[in-house]
Amino acid sequence: MTTSHEWDPSADPEHIPVLLGEVVAALSPKDGGTYVDGTFGAGGYTVALLEAAHCTVWAIDRDPAAQGRSEALSRKYPQRLHFVPGRFGDMADLLAERGVTQVDGVALDIGVSSMQIEDRARGFSFLRDGPLDMRMEQNGRSAADIVNSWSEKELADTIFNYGEERHARRVARAIVAARVERPFSRTLHLADVIRAEVRRSNDGIDPATRTFQALRIVVNDELGELERGLRAAERMLRPGGVLAVVSFHSLEDRIVKTFLKSRSDVASRPSRHTPASLGAVPVTATFTAISRRPVTPSDRELTGNPRARSARLRVAERTSAPPLASVAGGRA
Numbered sequence: 001m002t003t004s005h006e007w008d009p010s011a012d013p014e015h016i017p018v019l020l021g022e023v024v025a026a027l028s029p030k031d032g033g034t035y036v037d038g039t040f041g042a043g044g045y046t047v048a049l050l051e052a053a054h055c056t057v058w059a060i061d062r063d064p065a066a067q068g069r070s071e072a073l074s075r076k077y078p079q080r081l082h083f084v085p086g087r088f089g090d091m092a093d094l095l096a097e098r099g100v101t102q103v104d105g106v107a108l109d110i111g112v113s114s115m116q117i118e119d120r121a122r123g124f125s126f127l128r129d130g131p132l133d134m135r136m137e138q139n140g141r142s143a144a145d146i147v148n149s150w151s152e153k154e155l156a157d158t159i160f161n162y163g164e165e166r167h168a169r170r171v172a173r174a175i176v177a178a179r180v181e182r183p184f185s186r187t188l189h190l191a192d193v194i195r196a197e198v199r200r201s202n203d204g205i206d207p208a209t210r211t212f213q214a215l216r217i218v219v220n221d222e223l224g225e226l227e228r229g230l231r232a233a234e235r236m237l238r239p240g241g242v243l244a245v246v247s248f249h250s251l252e253d254r255i256v257k258t259f260l261k262s263r264s265d266v267a268s269r270p271s272r273h274t275p276a277s278l279g280a281v282p283v284t285a286t287f288t289a290i291s292r293r294p295v296t297p298s299d300r301e302l303t304g305n306p307r308a309r310s311a312r313l314r315v316a317e318r319t320s321a322p323p324l325a326s327v328a329g330g331r332a
């Protein structure tokens, strides 16, 4: 596992950037421009942006292992690549601390990297035995803490809502029964308990997939982070700046779609917080959606990288209206 030392590419499984050409084309970097790569990972998007124009990239990642991977690249692109440890939901504060308040583009590639999934010590995979961890930041509450302490109802609701698992109640009941015998500490222990309860579906998807997804989402508060990241991008993008978000499952895509719809379709909407005497609050759209439908990977990309199969890219351009959260009565 890489930590704060420099990245050794031969020690890490390769992460193939998803929808790379489409994301770079959407941001269309220009010389002198400033861009945020909110999910640095292995730096695929960052490098492509730096190569496309003489621009500056602020690369954020909450995983301490990503910093090591950024070091050689920072030397290759001196003064142009700045790695920022932290969460993209905090990008406005993280960049303001470094003197940056407006940017020309923000890219978010939501989810986990191949390095994280493949490293059994991180506990993301139900195929390899490892500690039941799943913490991108490598601190805080782990997946084991959750399955060993949450009530059956809390587990069932989480697995249903974030894993979209039809058999969530049965899985939760089995988890609670199994942990009495032996608390969970390993990924395969949990995967085996789930597999004993839920049969493999016709599409061949491992029954542990959905429960592991649910746990990963809550361990890292991924949906809350996405919402904060979208609002932060709204604050940071200058007029004409572009937001490009790649997501990997319907829960994430729905958040992006709903956010962009709410931000591009808001003219003069009365706020329910506004006294009737004041009438409608003049609220102006903060984004223009570039297309209604999300961009999906080509057959060619899917052949080379099956992991891209559920990826969806949504792109929107920032208008000159103030961020909605700062408008009186605007929804944060």
Ligand SMILES: C[S@@+](CC[C@H](N)C(=O)[O-])C[C@H]1O[C@@H](n2cnc3c(N)ncnc32)[C@H](O)[C@@H]1O
Pocket: 015, 016, 017, 018, 038, 039, 040, 041, 042, 043, 044, 045, 046, 060, 061, 062, 063, 066, 086, 087, 088, 089, 109, 110, 111, 112, 113, 114, 136, 225, 226
């Ligand atoms: C799918 S990978 C990104 C891969 C990257 N686009 C590339 O081409 O190499 C997602 C990365 O985002 C990071 N990440 C996920 N959520 C984050 C958040 N809220 N803030 C910062 N980094 C996050 C993960 O640690 C992981 O390294």
